Amino acid sequence: MVAGRFEVNDKILDAPLVESTVGDSGIDIRKLRNETGLVTYDPGFANTASCRSAITYINGEEGVLLYRGYPIEQLAENSRFTEVAYLLIYGELPTPEQQRRFSERLTYHTMIHEDMKKFFEGYPPTAHPMAILSAMIASLSTYYPETGHPQELELNMIRLLAKAKTIAAFAYKKSIGQPFMYPQNHLSYPANFLYMMFAVPAEPYEVPPVMEEALNLLLILHADHEQNCSTSTVRAVASSEANLFASVAAGVNALWGPLHGGANQKVIEMLEMIQRDGANYKKYVERAKDKDDPFRLMGFGHRVYKNYDPRARILKKMAERVLNSLGVSDPLLDLAQRLEEVALNDPYFIEKKLYPNVDFYSGLIYRAIGIPTDMFTVMFALGRLPGWIAHYKELKEDPDTRIWRPRQVYIGHPKREYVPAGKRG
Ligand code: SDX
Numbered sequence: 001m002v003a004g005r006f007e008v009n010d011k012i013l014d015a016p017l018v019e020s021t022v023g024d025s026g027i028d029i030r031k032l033r034n035e036t037g038l039v040t041y042d043p044g045f046a047n048t049a050s051c052r053s054a055i056t057y058i059n060g061e062e063g064v065l066l067y068r069g070y071p072i073e074q075l076a077e078n079s080r081f082t083e084v085a086y087l088l089i090y091g092e093l094p095t096p097e098q099q100r101r102f103s104e105r106l107t108y109h110t111m112i113h114e115d116m117k118k119f120f121e122g123y124p125p126t127a128h129p130m131a132i133l134s135a136m137i138a139s140l141s142t143y144y145p146e147t148g149h150p151q152e153l154e155l156n157m158i159r160l161l162a163k164a165k166t167i168a169a170f171a172y173k174k175s176i177g178q179p180f181m182y183p184q185n186h187l188s189y190p191a192n193f194l195y196m197m198f199a200v201p202a203e204p205y206e207v208p209p210v211m212e213e214a215l216n217l218l219l220i221l222h223a224d225h226e227q228n229c230s231t232s233t234v235r236a237v238a239s240s241e242a243n244l245f246a247s248v249a250a251g252v253n254a255l256w257g258p259l260h261g262g263a264n265q266k267v268i269e270m271l272e273m274i275q276r277d278g279a280n281y282k283k284y285v286e287r288a289k290d291k292d293d294p295f296r297l298m299g300f301g302h303r304v305y306k307n308y309d310p311r312a313r314i315l316k317k318m319a320e321r322v323l324n325s326l327g328v329s330d331p332l333l334d335l336a337q338r339l340e341e342v343a344l345n346d347p348y349f350i351e352k353k354l355y356p357n358v359d360f361y362s363g364l365i366y367r368a369i370g371i372p373t374d375m376f377t378v379m380f381a382l383g384r385l386p387g388w389i390a391h392y393k394e395l396k397e398d399p400d401t402r403i404w405r406p407r408q409v410y411i412g413h414p415k416r417e418y419v420p421a422g423k424r425g
Contacts, residue, residue, distance in 0.1 A: 003027040008036035018049070022057055039407040046303060049227075050235065051398060055088060055390050056226045060304035065311065067224060068092070076314050081219040082106060082189050085161060085386035088224050089393060103189075109162035110183040110192065112136075112170075113143050120174045129171040129378045130256040136167045138249035146243045153396070156244050157389045164385055165189070168378045169196030175372075190215035193382070198370065210325040211369050217318060218362060221311040222383025224390065225358075226304075230255035234388045238395050239404040251388045252381050258298070261380040263359035264366070267299040268373050271332040274339070279331075281339045289348040297343060299360030306353035315361035316340075319368075328368045336364060 003017035004027050013035040018026035026049045033039050042048045057066040065072040068087050075084055086094045086102050094102060119139065123132055140163065144156055170180045173196075181199045183192050191207040194215060199205035225231070233254035237247040255261035274284050288297040302309060319333055340356055343349045359380075366376050395401050 011036045056224045058304050060306050063307035063310050072310050081216050084220050084223050088386045088390040105158045106162045107185050109159050112163050112166050125175050132171040134249045134252035141243050141245035165193040214322045219383040222380050224387025229260045231391050235395050236404040238392045248388050261377045263298050264363045264376040265373050268363040270298045271335050285342050301354040302357045308355045309357045311358040312356040319361045319364045322365050323368050326368050333364050
């Protein structure tokens with residue numbers, strides 16, 4: 001079926017349709033350059049599909065998010081992070097036996113090699129934990145090198161999912177000069193992370209259930225989001241046949257950027273700045289609208305959502321509930337809610353369809369749990385791991401996969417002759 005026709009000078013290309021099951025279908029332009037001599041120009045790939053995928057679907061206009069067809073609201077209400085991880089990676093909700101086995105494997109691979117503890121000694125206490133996370137994930141490939149064994153990828157996916165939370169918790173302990181706390185096999189995935197973060201050798205530590213539930217939900221809400229910047233980075237690196245650890249380490253680095261996963265840290269820093277400035281949030285809404293002012297309302301806007309991010313809607317409700325359950329009163333929550341209300345009623349934000357995204361409220365919950373601000377993007381990465389792994393696996397299994405090597409529109413000098421130094425003006 002022809003999706004569209006390109007007519008360039010005397011050349012015609014009838015481009016086939018790449019049909020979706022839901023949402024945008026695509027126009028197959030793989031013959032465009034050979035048939036017309038032209039390439040497409042689409043900075044940021046806002047109109048370009050890099051692949052066909054069955055993992056996650058987003059309808060940005062309606063604020064819909066589905067993981068393997070299941071609405072995020074239903075998974076947030078009923079599921080566990082490890083169950084959602086299984087769903088994203090293998091495509092179906094696990095049977096009870098599959099879930100038991102998957103969780104058991106994750107539990108028994110949570111420890112990192114004792115020698116990896118030495119890596120932490122080289123970092124300054126001020127090292128940003130995202131730098132440590134990406135370096136340590138890449139370094140997992142030195143302990144688990146690719147051998148081509150058929151079950152190898154499966155085991156390395158488990159190792160990565162299991163060990164990343166240990167690396168993250170150890171990075172935190174290193175930053176505060178406390179001893180590493182080893183994982184406890186009887187604890188759930190979120191509880192084990194919180195134990196390794198907050199337990200100390202001197203006394204017993206019970207993970208508060210409300211914190212475990214809050215983290216379980218945060219991890220589910222961050223688990224995947226189709227072809228976002230960091231997932232696309234994982235796919236780009238994977239397309240060269242780099243190993244899983246190298247590909248995901250690249251994704252961690254892409255996520256670190258303040259326009260992407262780094263936004264959750266920037267939101268809190270923004271709210272603290274506004275709070276220090278007399279909570280004058282209206283001034284900052286005006287600054288965000290000023291083209292000559294680089295200030296942006298962090299946690300607002302999205303490439304795909306032109307409606308309320310469904311994850312932000314869930315997190316907004318949860319923020320109030322968690323703070324109340326923990327008996328925490330955070331003035332930044334009240335400030336965030338007032339900021340949101342003013343922005344959502346401002347013509348600038350309405351016209352540009354700028355709504356709160358997943359990062360706007362998540363930081364307030366991490367704060368309430370006791371996670372330090374510079375660990376917020378690490379928390380995003382821990383949540384996104386199943387998505388990155390699922391996309392890596394899907395790309396490896398996709399017969400259409402080719403190494404990523406985009407074209408360009410060259411605007412530099414045409415050919416010119418070399419000028420010896422003595423003859424330059
Ligand atoms: C995540 O892609 C994903 O799915 C990402 C993510 C995931 O789960 O993986 O959802 C996670 O990264 C969420 C986004 C977190 N980032 C932020 O909150 C940073 C603040 N937001 C923006 O910088 C921006 O909205 C982006 C980066 C999120 C989207 O950028 P786009 O799609 O390139 O949009 P744009 O920068 O072209 O903005 C369109 C217009 C511009 O005005 P004009 O040039 O048209 O006049 O909207 C304005 C922008 O100036 N705008 C904002 C704004 N975001 C966009 N103005 C003020 N404040 C903002 N936050």
